Structures are given as C-alpha cells and as structure tokens.
Amino acid sequence: MKSIYWFRNDLRLKDNLALNYALNNSEHILFIHIDDTQNDKNSSWGFKRRGKHRNIFMLQGLEDLQKDLNAYAHTLNRFVGDPRNIFEGLIKQYKINSVFCEAIFAPEEQEKEKSIKELGVTIHAHFQSSLYMPEHLPFELKDLPDVFTQFRNKIEAEGIVPEEPVVLSERIKEILPISIVKENLFLPIFTEAYVNSSFPISDKKFKGGERNANLYIHHYFKSKYPETYKLTRNNLMGIECSTKFSPWLSLGFISPNQIYKALKEYERKNTANESTYWIFFELLWRDYFRFLFMKYGKKLFYKKGLGLSNNNCQHDEKKFNAWRNGKTPSSFINAGICELNQTGFISNRMRQILASYLVNELACDWRAGAAWFEHQLIDYDVYSNYANWSYIAGVGTDPRGGRHFNVDKQKNTYDPDGSYEKVWKKL
Ligand SMILES: Cc1cc2nc3c(=O)[nH]c(=O)nc-3n(C[C@H](O)[C@H](O)[C@H](O)COP(=O)(O)OP(=O)(O)OC[C@H]3O[C@@H](n4cnc5c(N)ncnc54)[C@H](O)[C@@H]3O)c2cc1C
Structure with a gap:
C-alpha cells in the first residue's frame, strides 16, 4: 500500500x-x-x-x-x-x-x-495532542462537564493514568520512501536578537524542533524550578518563572505524555508538592479546552460563543488597531503588546490582562484579539487560544460569565516598580 x-x-x-x-x-x-x-x-x-x-x-x-x-x-x-x-x-x-x-x-x-x-x-x-485520550475519559464527550473543576474531579476520582509515550516504529527502517523533492529549506536569518524575551528563539537552546524540545524538557526537570512553579507562574517576565512548554507543545515537537512522564520521574526522584502538581493541573486545562472543541465545534468561534451571555459589542476597528499597535491610553497595556509583537511570547497573566482590556475596556470583538494572538504567538494553538479568549470574553463555559481584570490593580500587583513597563516601553 x-x-x-x-x-x-x-x-x-x-x-x-x-x-x-x-x-x-x-x-x-x-x-x-x-x-x-x-x-x-x-x-x-x-x-x-x-x-x-x-x-x-x-x-x-x-x-x-x-x-x-x-x-x-x-x-x-x-x-x-x-x-x-x-x-x-x-x-x-x-x-x-x-x-x-x-x-x-x-x-x-x-x-x-x-x-x-x-x-x-x-x-x-x-x-x-492531548494527555488523556477521549476514549479514556470516564464519560462520553457529549457529557463533558462545562465547568473545568468538575472535569478535573472526575478524572482524578477515576485515577486515570495517561498513556506511556511510544517509541518510533522500527518499520521506519524498512518502509520504502517515495521521496520527490531534494530541497533546501529556507531558514530565516536573524537580523535582531530576541533580547529580553521570555522565549528567545534567536538563542540556540530555544530553536524549534524535536531535539531541542527534548533537551529543554530534560534541563527543566534537572532544575529546581518545578518545586516553585506555582509561586512564580504569574510573573510577567523571565524564562524560569513558568515552564515554557507551550511553544514546544504547540507544533508537536514534544507530546504532553512525554512531559507527564518527565514530571512523574521528577516527583519520584525529588519532591512532589503543590507546585509540581500544578504543572499537571495546567496541562489538564490544555486537555479540557481540546475536549470542549470536540463537544461544541464551531460554536466556539461565534461572536456570541455558546450563546450563554449577551455579547452585543460593536467592534471598533480604530480601537482594535490602537490596541494591537500598542497605542492605547494605558502604558501597561502598551508594554504588554510591545512584548507580544516584538517577541511572540507573553506570560499567561499578561495574556489575560490584554484580552480583558480589549473586550471590557475597548468593547471590541474578542475574535479580533484572538486573531491577533494567532498572528503573533510562537505557541499559538487553536484550542488554547480560542478557548481562553472566549472564556475571558464570557462567551465560553466560564461559570462566572467572563473575567474583567482591573488594569491598575494588575499593574500594582505584578509590576509594582514599573520594571516590566521600562523594558517594553517602545514599539
Ligand atoms: C487570551 C489567552 C490566549 C492564550 N493562547 C494560547 C495559545 O495560543 N497557545 C497556548 O499554548 N496557550 C495559550 N494560552 C494559555 C497560556 O497562557 C499559555 O499556555 C502559557 O502562558 C504558556 O506558558 P508556559 O508554557 O510557561 O505555561 P505554564 O504556566 O508553565 O503551564 C504549563 C503548560 O500548561 C498548559 N497551560 C497553562 N495554562 C493554560 C491555559 N490557560 N490554557 C491552556 N493550556 C494552559 C500549557 O500547555 C503550558 O505549556 C492562552 C491564554 C490566554 C489567557
């Protein structure tokens, strides 16, 4: 065949x-x-x-x-x-x-x-692309709970263990190739270094690919960072504050099961604490959003999403362009956009703040913001991006009906001395 x-x-x-x-x-x-x-x-x-x-x-x-x-x-x-x-x-x-x-x-x-x-x-x-396979879930996909905590509780109550990673089939050595192109890949030449980036792809450790993904995950679990992950994961800047697994996962350079295996080994050899658990917890969110797409399909891309809230915003192109070009009245928001546009990576906290600002302060269509993230993010993933956006916009399954972040409060909590804004002040 x-x-x-x-x-x-x-x-x-x-x-x-x-x-x-x-x-x-x-x-x-x-x-x-x-x-x-x-x-x-x-x-x-x-x-x-x-x-x-x-x-x-x-x-x-x-x-x-x-x-x-x-x-x-x-x-x-x-x-x-x-x-x-x-x-x-x-x-x-x-x-x-x-x-x-x-x-x-x-x-x-x-x-x-x-x-x-x-x-x-x-x-x-x-x-x-998920940690748990749909067929291993303790319910039919149509019965997937609309609340993440209920999903997590069901998974944990059943004690379902993710599958072990599999090795490459030996058949690759025997199977006959149909090779048609002897090609030279065009590789981009860096004109600028990704200075101050939390995921600097100009640095050879952060270059895309399966080899680097495995090396990266190996080094991460050789360090002590997993033990303090929960305490640092909301920081706005820095390579070590969160795992930085998402870019490797998004293009499939590594699977969540390979990461899960490394996490469990780490816990066996070192410490299993709330922080190491929280890495699993976040991977579970990633799974949950995947299963939501299986349950709801294209509804998750509608302006009104699942239609559970009244999203009647009148999208304003000018305001949206000001947001995506970092020209809003808020210097904190502009700094976040500057980091995103210059590096293709921003922390989860900054993603939430930027999304909330576009949806709540500027009353723009959340899908425009999601599309801008899709354009810029190194780790863009259709499920995680659109589901997180719809969650914040209150058109997904969030039982609290959306998230409204107070920008001043966020700035005072996460950038009290203004160092983040200083680094990312110019576009
Ligand atoms: C508006 C918005 C858009 C987003 N778009 C994307 C996207 O396109 N691609 C993407 O991978 N993530 C997206 N996220 C989720 C999250 O921000 C990133 O996964 C995380 O910041 C990546 O950094 P990390 O690997 O260091 O995460 P960590 O905090 O170290 O988390 C470990 C892993 O758990 C998963 N994870 C963590 N938080 C979430 C979450 N909220 N939703 C789903 N999975 C999560 C990721 O795979 C991540 O690599 C988005 C979040 C928001 C609020």
Missing part, C-alpha cells in the same frame, strides 16, 4: 501514534508538510494568520525533522498552498491509497481532512 504521512502540528518522530500507525500499515510512504497559511490573509481582520515569530520557530523545527527523516533515508517533502490541490496532484502521480495524519478538532482543519477524503483515498486521522 502506498501512503502519505501528512505532518501537521505533530512535528516529531517519537511518541507519534499516528505516524507509527502509518508506518505499520504501509509499504511505501511519502512524508509531507503543507504550509497552507503562508500566503493567506486572515479574511476578517486583514492580517496574516501566522506572523514572523512562529514562522521562524516552525521552519527551525521542519529543518530538524528533515534531518531526522534523512537519518532513516527518508525526505520531508514540503509544499506551500491549498492541501486539497496538493493532495490531488500527489495522489494521482504516485497512486496513493491512504493518507495518515493527526486529527485536529477545529472546523477549518476538519474541512481540510474532509476535502482530502473526497479525493477517493482512505484518510486515517488520529487525534493525539
């Missing part, structure tokens, strides 16, 4: 169930990656979906994946354009029977899978 393995947000060889499934069920394989957002404008908001920071990080990761596949005498064939058109050409030319990939439960991504299926091939799409 001739197959295509389509790498999406799972740019790794280890602990990749969908990839193993493809290797174990094919005789010939073509590895591909499709960049379908490079030329794309975000139609509603007028800017590209992916800006330069995530572009750099992704290209670094693709280069790494290329090297890893080359070591097994395979090639990563890269395409830019519409997946359906690209698949149509490849299926015809190479007489492909099956397409394997990870499943992504967001409407546009699902549409892409569907459009490929219409070409007459079998598509095996496996959802694999």
Whole structure:
C-alpha cells in the first residue's frame, strides 16, 4: 500500500501514534508538510494568520525533522498552498491509497481532512495532542462537564493514568520512501536578537524542533524550578518563572505524555508538592479546552460563543488597531503588546490582562484579539487560544460569565516598580 504521512502540528518522530500507525500499515510512504497559511490573509481582520515569530520557530523545527527523516533515508517533502490541490496532484502521480495524519478538532482543519477524503483515498486521522485520550475519559464527550473543576474531579476520582509515550516504529527502517523533492529549506536569518524575551528563539537552546524540545524538557526537570512553579507562574517576565512548554507543545515537537512522564520521574526522584502538581493541573486545562472543541465545534468561534451571555459589542476597528499597535491610553497595556509583537511570547497573566482590556475596556470583538494572538504567538494553538479568549470574553463555559481584570490593580500587583513597563516601553 502506498501512503502519505501528512505532518501537521505533530512535528516529531517519537511518541507519534499516528505516524507509527502509518508506518505499520504501509509499504511505501511519502512524508509531507503543507504550509497552507503562508500566503493567506486572515479574511476578517486583514492580517496574516501566522506572523514572523512562529514562522521562524516552525521552519527551525521542519529543518530538524528533515534531518531526522534523512537519518532513516527518508525526505520531508514540503509544499506551500491549498492541501486539497496538493493532495490531488500527489495522489494521482504516485497512486496513493491512504493518507495518515493527526486529527485536529477545529472546523477549518476538519474541512481540510474532509476535502482530502473526497479525493477517493482512505484518510486515517488520529487525534493525539492531548494527555488523556477521549476514549479514556470516564464519560462520553457529549457529557463533558462545562465547568473545568468538575472535569478535573472526575478524572482524578477515576485515577486515570495517561498513556506511556511510544517509541518510533522500527518499520521506519524498512518502509520504502517515495521521496520527490531534494530541497533546501529556507531558514530565516536573524537580523535582531530576541533580547529580553521570555522565549528567545534567536538563542540556540530555544530553536524549534524535536531535539531541542527534548533537551529543554530534560534541563527543566534537572532544575529546581518545578518545586516553585506555582509561586512564580504569574510573573510577567523571565524564562524560569513558568515552564515554557507551550511553544514546544504547540507544533508537536514534544507530546504532553512525554512531559507527564518527565514530571512523574521528577516527583519520584525529588519532591512532589503543590507546585509540581500544578504543572499537571495546567496541562489538564490544555486537555479540557481540546475536549470542549470536540463537544461544541464551531460554536466556539461565534461572536456570541455558546450563546450563554449577551455579547452585543460593536467592534471598533480604530480601537482594535490602537490596541494591537500598542497605542492605547494605558502604558501597561502598551508594554504588554510591545512584548507580544516584538517577541511572540507573553506570560499567561499578561495574556489575560490584554484580552480583558480589549473586550471590557475597548468593547471590541474578542475574535479580533484572538486573531491577533494567532498572528503573533510562537505557541499559538487553536484550542488554547480560542478557548481562553472566549472564556475571558464570557462567551465560553466560564461559570462566572467572563473575567474583567482591573488594569491598575494588575499593574500594582505584578509590576509594582514599573520594571516590566521600562523594558517594553517602545514599539
Ligand atoms: C487570551 C489567552 C490566549 C492564550 N493562547 C494560547 C495559545 O495560543 N497557545 C497556548 O499554548 N496557550 C495559550 N494560552 C494559555 C497560556 O497562557 C499559555 O499556555 C502559557 O502562558 C504558556 O506558558 P508556559 O508554557 O510557561 O505555561 P505554564 O504556566 O508553565 O503551564 C504549563 C503548560 O500548561 C498548559 N497551560 C497553562 N495554562 C493554560 C491555559 N490557560 N490554557 C491552556 N493550556 C494552559 C500549557 O500547555 C503550558 O505549556 C492562552 C491564554 C490566554 C489567557
């Protein structure tokens, strides 16, 4: 059987169930990656979906994946354009029977899978980006609690243990390649260093890719930072205050199960305390948002979200542009936007403050803000981004009906001496 393995947000060889499934069920394989957002404008908001920071990080990761596949005498064939058109050409030319990939439960991504299926091939799409698999949950997805705490309590009461990471199938050494492109990846040249960034992708330790992701996680759990994570996770700046796992997770350079295994080893060898538990707790939020998309689908992208609140805001383009360009009346908000735009990474706390300001103070459409985060964030993840935004806007499942952060109070708590604003004062 001739197959295509389509790498999406799972740019790794280890602990990749969908990839193993493809290797174990094919005789010939073509590895591909499709960049379908490079030329794309975000139609509603007028800017590209992916800006330069995530572009750099992704290209670094693709280069790494290329090297890893080359070591097994395979090639990563890269395409830019519409997946359906690209698949149509490849299926015809190479007489492909099956397409394997990870499943992504967001409407546009699902549409892409569907459009490929219409070409007459079998598509095996496996959802694999969460810590717990949907089939291991102690309830049907339609019964997923709308309150996170109830979800967490159910998981913990059942004592469900996440799956162990799997090794790469040995079949990769035997399976015959269908390699079509001998390509040189375009790699970005850094014109500026990511000075003061909390995730400086110009530093070789933070370059995208599976290798670096594993090294990073190894070093993190060799340090003492996990023991104090809960005390420092809300700091606005600094590499060590939170785990910085999200960029590696977002493109699938590492799986949550690999991280969970490292966390449990850390707890066994060192300390298990409230902080180490809280790392798991946050990963559980990540899972929860994934399952919410499975339950509610495209409703989570509506202006009114699940329709539980009265969101009648009149989006104001001028105010939105002032926000995204760091030109609001608040110097604290402008500093946050400056950090986001210059580095592609901001802390969870700053994400909450910026989102609340756009939605509550400027009364703008939350989806515009989510789109701007999508453009800028290195760690953009469709589920975590849109679910967090809808949560703050009060159109998701938050039982408190949204979050309104008092900017002055936040500034006094998290930047009392103004050092954050000083670093990020200019755009
Ligand atoms: C408006 C808004 C937009 C966001 N957009 C994204 C996004 O596009 N991609 C993304 O990965 N996260 C997003 N988050 C969640 C969170 O801010 C980041 O995951 C976190 O700041 C990343 O830093 P860290 O890895 O050091 O997190 P840590 O605090 O160290 O947490 C450990 C891991 O837990 C998960 N996690 C933590 N908090 C959350 C959360 N609130 N929701 C979901 N998962 C969480 C992440 O995978 C993170 O890597 C968003 C939050 C807000 C408020």
